[in-house]
Amino acid sequence: MYAYDHFDRQLVSQRVAQFRDQTQRYLAGKITDEQFLPLRLQNGLYIQRLAPMLRIAVPYGTLNAEQLRKLASITRKYDKGYAHISTRQNVQLNWPKLEEVPDILEELAEVEMHAVQTSGNCIRNVTADQFSGVAADEVEDARAYCEIIRQWSTFHPEFAFLPRKFKIAVCGSESDRAAVMVHDIGLQIVKDAAGNTAFKVIVGGGLGRTPVIGSVINEALEPKHLLTYLEAILRVYNQLGRRDNKFKARIKILVRAMGAEAFKADVEKEWAHIKDGALSLTDEEISRAQSFFQPPAYESLPQQDMQALALENADFARWLQHNTHAHKVAGYRIVTLALKTTGVAPGDVTAEQLEVIADLGERYGFGEIRSTHQQNIVLPDVRQQDLFALWKELVELEVAAPVVGTLNDIICCPGGDFCSLANAKSIPIAEAIQRRFEDLDYVYDLGEVELNISGCMNACGHHHIGNIGILGVDKKGQEFYQVSLGGSQGLDASIGKILGPSFAQDEVPNVIEKVLETFVSLRQPEERFLDTFRRVGMDPFKERAYA
Amino acid sequence: MPKIIKDLNVVEDSWQVWRDTENLPTTGGVIVPLSLWQAHKDALLALGGIAVFLASDQSPKLLGADINSFALIAVDFPKFADGRGFSYGRELREQHGFNGELRAIGDFMRDQLYFLKRCGFNSFALQSDELDEALASFNDFSDAYQPSIDQSLPIFRRR
Numbered sequence: 001m002y003a004y005d006h007f008d009r010q011l012v013s014q015r016v017a018q019f020r021d022q023t024q025r026y027l028a029g030k031i032t033d034e035q036f037l038p039l040r041l042q043n044g045l046y047i048q049r050l051a052p053m054l055r056i057a058v059p060y061g062t063l064n065a066e067q068l069r070k071l072a073s074i075t076r077k078y079d080k081g082y083a084h085i086s087t088r089q090n091v092q093l094n095w096p097k098l099e100e101v102p103d104i105l106e107e108l109a110e111v112e113m114h115a116v117q118t119s120g121n122c123i124r125n126v127t128a129d130q131f132s133g134v135a136a137d138e139v140e141d142a143r144a145y146c147e148i149i150r151q152w153s154t155f156h157p158e159f160a161f162l163p164r165k166f167k168i169a170v171c172g173s174e175s176d177r178a179a180v181m182v183h184d185i186g187l188q189i190v191k192d193a194a195g196n197t198a199f200k201v202i203v204g205g206g207l208g209r210t211p212v213i214g215s216v217i218n219e220a221l222e223p224k225h226l227l228t229y230l231e232a233i234l235r236v237y238n239q240l241g242r243r244d245n246k247f248k249a250r251i252k253i254l255v256r257a258m259g260a261e262a263f264k265a266d267v268e269k270e271w272a273h274i275k276d277g278a279l280s281l282t283d284e285e286i287s288r289a290q291s292f293f294q295p296p297a298y299e300s301l302p303q304q305d306m307q308a309l310a311l312e313n314a315d316f317a318r319w320l321q322h323n324t325h326a327h328k329v330a331g332y333r334i335v336t337l338a339l340k341t342t343g344v345a346p347g348d349v350t351a352e353q354l355e356v357i358a359d360l361g362e363r364y365g366f367g368e369i370r371s372t373h374q375q376n377i378v379l380p381d382v383r384q385q386d387l388f389a390l391w392k393e394l395v396e397l398e399v400a401a402p403v404v405g406t407l408n409d410i411i412c413c414p415g416g417d418f419c420s421l422a423n424a425k426s427i428p429i430a431e432a433i434q435r436r437f438e439d440l441d442y443v444y445d446l447g448e449v450e451l452n453i454s455g456c457m458n459a460c461g462h463h464h465i466g467n468i469g470i471l472g473v474d475k476k477g478q479e480f481y482q483v484s485l486g487g488s489q490g491l492d493a494s495i496g497k498i499l500g501p502s503f504a505q506d507e508v509p510n511v512i513e514k515v516l517e518t519f520v521s522l523r524q525p526e527e528r529f530l531d532t533f534r535r536v537g538m539d540p541f542k543e544r545a546y547a
Numbered sequence: 548m549p550k551i552i553k554d555l556n557v558v559e560d561s562w563q564v565w566r567d568t569e570n571l572p573t574t575g576g577v578i579v580p581l582s583l584w585q586a587h588k589d590a591l592l593a594l595g596g597i598a599v600f601l602a603s604d605q606s607p608k609l610l611g612a613d614i615n616s617f618a619l620i621a622v623d624f625p626k627f628a629d630g631r632g633f634s635y636g637r638e639l640r641e642q643h644g645f646n647g648e649l650r651a652i653g654d655f656m657r658d659q660l661y662f663l664k665r666c667g668f669n670s671f672a673l674q675s676d677e678l679d680e681a682l683a684s685f686n687d688f689s690d691a692y693q694p695s696i697d698q699s700l701p702i703f704r705r706r
Contacts, residue, residue, distance in 0.1 A: 007702060011688060018687045022658060030677075035656050038628060121628070151692045151702070157665035158637055158695070161630025227701075238634045239606065273642055278694040278701055285703040 001062055001368060002147045002292045004112045011155070012109045015116060019043045020102035027099065042122055042160065044115030045101055048420050054093045054101060055118040056108060060128035060146040060170070061089035061371045068358035068369055070111040072351040078104050083354065085339060085347040087411055087460055088167070089127050089371045090118055094418055116154055121162045123153035123234070127169045129177040130372040133293055134334055134380045136326035140189045140197055142172035144289035145226065148281065152227045159234050163241035164249035166234070167206075179373065181205050181214050181493035182465055184251045185233060188491070190220060197223055203233060203263065204255030207459035211495040212252040215260035217267065224281045225271075231279060232271035236263070296366040296381060301331025304384045316391050318440065319402040324387065333384050335364075337377040337399040338409065342434040345427045346412040347375030349399075356397050364390045373462075374411055376404065407449040407516075408434050411462055415455030415472065416479070422455030424472025424479035429453055429508055436509040446516060449529045450488070465489045467529045468515060469496040470508065481508050485515065485541055486533040494534075500542055511545050518544045550678055552660075553648070553670040555685060557678045562598065562619065564652055564672070578621050578652070581605050584613075600652060603631045607639045614643045622668075624653035633666045640667035640696050657681040661688060667696040 004012070019039070026036045040047075044055040056071070071091060075083050078100050084092040096104060108114055118125050126149045128142045129135065149168060153159070159166070171178040172189040180186025186202035198220035205214025221229055233251075240258075242248045255263045310317035325334040337357065339347050349357075361369045361379055364386050370378035377399070382390055394400035403409045410433065413419065415426030430453055437443050452466030456473075463469030469484040480502040487496030503511050516529075518541050523532050533541070548559040565577040571587055572579065575596030584591060584599045591597045600621035601607060607614065614620070620639060622632040632651065639645040650670040651663050657675060661684055675681055694701045 005706070007690065007706070011690070011692075014688050031656075031658075035627065035658070039658055121630075148703075154692055155662075155688060156693055157662035157691070158633045159630070160662055161628055161633065161659075235634050239631050243629055243631075278699055278704060282703065288703070288706070 016105045041120035044118035051095045054096045056091040057118045057125045061130050063369045065358035065361045065367045067111045068354045072354035075351045082350045085371050085375045122160050123166045129171050130370045135173045136328050137174045140172045142170040143293045163243050176490045179489040204252040206252040207464045209457045211464040217264040227279045228274045232267045236266045298329045303330040322402045323404045335379045335382045336404045338401040406443050411452040413460035423474040426453045426455040432509045464495045514544045551672045603629045619648040621650040621652045624655040627656045636666035660684045665695040
């Protein structure tokens with residue numbers, strides 16, 4: 001994991017002092033609401049429906065035990081004793097007080113954390129595959145490059161007032177767990193024929209009001225050019241992105257209006273000025289960044305047969321199958337803690353749970369903990385021989401629901417219960433669906449189904465790329481829900497298609513049930529929901545849902 | 548005389564911003580819109596002491612070969628949230644080699660001074676009664692990760 005040096009520490013503490021001063025000047029009436037808005041947003045602070053919301057950065061979803069304990073203590077001292085994992089791997093506090101935010105930031109700085117650029121029209125916290133460094137299908141660890149990008153984008157003087165927010169995701173695995181096709185910039189690590197690392201650069205993807213799958217503008221960018229190329233893209237976007245309409249201000253609109261080829265030509269023209277300049281990455285810098293992400297001291301263990309392990313206990317077997325993933329090192333397994341307990345908002349985690357998870361991370365691993373964009377938590381390095389003991393502790397902690405990758409592993413934004421942007425509530429919808437599908441055998445028979453819920457067009461719940469997406473809409477002051485089908489993340493990403501007219505809140509579980517019944521009746525053996533949908537199209541689902 | 552911030556000091560300044568895009572000024576010492584300059588170069592040059600400002604949708608490229616004939620170029624910020632001028636500042640300094648006075652005018656705010664300076668601006672017609680206090684914002688950070696006008700090497704080449 002990256003460790004701050006004197007320089008990083010100084011910058012973060014200067015940021016705290018800067019924001020403390022800005023907050024004081026705001027409270028003294030010397031900064032207007034309008035001026036304070038981008039300043040607080042770039043420190044993660046929203047003014048929400050019930051209270052401010054503070055979004056704390058978790059760069060590329062990596063945390064250590066000490067940081068988890070600090071988060072737990074902050075939620076007790078300044079908030080209501082729980083935190084929320086967002087769909088961009090960050091941590092959100094729902095009840096901080098504006099005047100205490102500088103104190104919270106100061107405490108975070110003690111453990112090398114901050115809330116820098118977690119909101120606002122700037123380059124946001126960079127995200128990555130939550131299994132980086134441990135995934136069995138990894139091409140190369142994305143985290144060193146994420147850290148390089150994090151540093152370049154932090155307090156970038158030219159790009160703090162972009163037309164709109166800007167999100168970068170990096171994936172280093174064959175299967176995309178970072179949703180690179182639907183980011184402003186997605187970077188997919190690839191290897192050329194000679195085995196050299198390169199980046200496939202995807203630009204102009206995005207969700208929100210206008211979902212778009214990104215365009216590849218560079219098939220294989222050499223690592224040394226990573227930052228100069230990003231800087232060229234941002235410079236073109238900063239100058240040409242629309243500023244007259246916030247709904248048309250994302251880079252996806254610009255790329256679509258210009259055409260990917262013309263956009264690329266402008267980028268390359270800009271790039272020519274800086275290509276081999278001071279911002280070109282040196283081999284030393286890449287090695288330095290990589291040195292922080294070296295494999296921990298794994299033991300040499302035999303690979304155990306998973307089926308034999310599963311014989312231990314039926315409940316354990318289900319958990320083993322759904323909540324653990326293959327590790328690149330023999331004898332180890334990646335474990336996902338599901339923050340998806342029915343009746344609790346997806347992604348919510350209490351201070352007590354955070355503290356126990358910190359302990360578990362140390363006892364069953366090397367003290368590293370990951371947050372995921374599916375709003376779960378990952379212990380990346382668990383010995384297979386410890387899985388049963390760990391599972392028992394996770395059951396006790398109520399984070400062992402064996403639902404990862406199933407219908408009940410719902411991605412859900414905070415919605416109208418908290419967010420002032422939302423048109424409708426989303427958490428009660430998630431709960432109603434989880435209650436309707438309590439029969440796990442049925443859920444398992446359905447196989448892989450991603451169900452994502454957003455409370456409004458801003459699409460924080462990524463509804464467009466859910467196999468089943470649910471979007472809250474406002475219909476003459478009433479909360480209604482639009483259902484879409486066939487969305488997916490991954491390298492063959494697709495945007496879901498709308499099923500038809502929206503539904504009232506109490507109809508939603510029935511509609512989802514009808515959609516799933518249709519799937520089951522048309523499914524070929526072992527077919528995934530997504531594949532069935534792609535094969536048969538929307539019509540049969542529509543007929544059944546509106547029958 | 549109005550005060551501005553120039554080279555990290557509060558100083559009196561006599562430049563006038565002339566926003567009229569149709570009528571010419573009658574004296575020199577004015578910063579005129581790019582379009583006025585393009586249409587009336589000779590008449591403006593005859594006045595002496597002419598500078599030009601770029602609107603937020605006017606790239607420095609539009610100045611063409613004239614760039615280095617000016618002692619001062621200004622960039623207008625119609626709203627502080629419109630960040631195009633940050634890129635224009637760097638382009639003027641880095642791509643066109645402009646060495647004269649680069650001034651921010653318009654609706655930018657104190658809390659942008661540090662970034663503006665990093666992007667090559669050295670004078671600031673900041674709309675504020677507290678210019679002396681505002682100087683503190685230039686020191687928000689003592690160093691930076693990225694190369695820019697005030698620091699040509701990224702931190703990774705200096706660590």
